[in-house]
Amino acid sequence: MPVQNNVGNSNAFFDASTNFNTTASSSNSIGKGLVFPDTDLTKFKFDMTLADGITFPSYFDGMLVYNTGTGATADPLLTVQTTGLAPGWYYFSNPNGAGNGSVAAGKWLPLGASPKVTIGTAETTTNTLVNVSPGVDKQVYAIKGSFSASGTSTAVNIPAPSGMTTMYAITIYKSGSGVVYDRSLYSYNVVATAGNAITGSPNMSVVYPNGTYDYVLEYLK
Template structure:
């Protein structure tokens, strides 16, 4: 009798194991029949594209809900230790959907004090296997979809400076008014700005053609009054009297 019981238990275990493995394969390739669930030969480890088999239509599909978090509060921690073998660079590549507008914490969140807005972000920390201090949250693609306003936003541009450490490029929108008699104008320097990356000067309102007027300045002096000279790098130019809008891109 005992042998019979053990045999039934073994059979039940085998059936459960088969069902578990079949379900696991289905999760790997969820848009196919169970028989075609394995995608060992595919570059993709997960294929959940729409399929008539599961949805009854090739146009009906499912979306993936990413983890939602508040990057103005999130501090990266490793309670219980960090398994470097699983992720050689600490937290490098983590993707989240940020729900808040503001700045990341000064410490515990990479370089800290980064402006963020609702949208997808990933943590870039390719150069440090032991710390998060050099990492930074970077918007994924065109996300977050924010309008440049009076406050700065982090762009999707990183530049590699002479030290080999990537620098975030920020942007801010503003306007200046010219008298038509001087090349000097005031374009305020944002807090923490260390270098000008680029500028686009255009007109939304005012007289004349409402088009991009210039992507150049003759010179720019951080922190001074009348700190910008209009024109190109080779020649200063007196702008006609009017109000001009600009987007200033810079690094800190």
């Protein structure tokens, strides 16, 4: 059957199913695939010339690309850049683009139900946005660190990352073992006088045995 580039009265706008060859009983499931153009997202920049709310009413929300670049985006139109890029499929998530009339709040995300984010000792942008008020989403950031415990106190002193306003969550686990001792959500704010996210909070009810612990702090700015 020929390629259908316009399928009327259908949800599909294109049907590329066609016989692999012209012999009798040939299968259209052999040797055919759709090849997408490569896109290097480390160099990609949005062109907003035609983004007038009519030509691209979603402001590119859901646009799919195959990325070949490694590193981070550097698109000046985006408020939050995507780090940790690796070759593979990415989509542009910009659910509020039509309302905002821009791509500024959008972000490139790897295609899949559970995109992986590697948290390191430097600030990392996660794939989580928090709706803090109607029409206002805030990015969740994360950072990894460590502290030592004496085995006699619940007091934990964790420096607040630069710009942090509110803690979103924190996970504390024994260094090298992966044993989680505490997972808290929304419990702590920055202690302005000490400049720390947590400093002897009475909510920290866990007494940590003597040793070294790692933590992953998730926060808003």
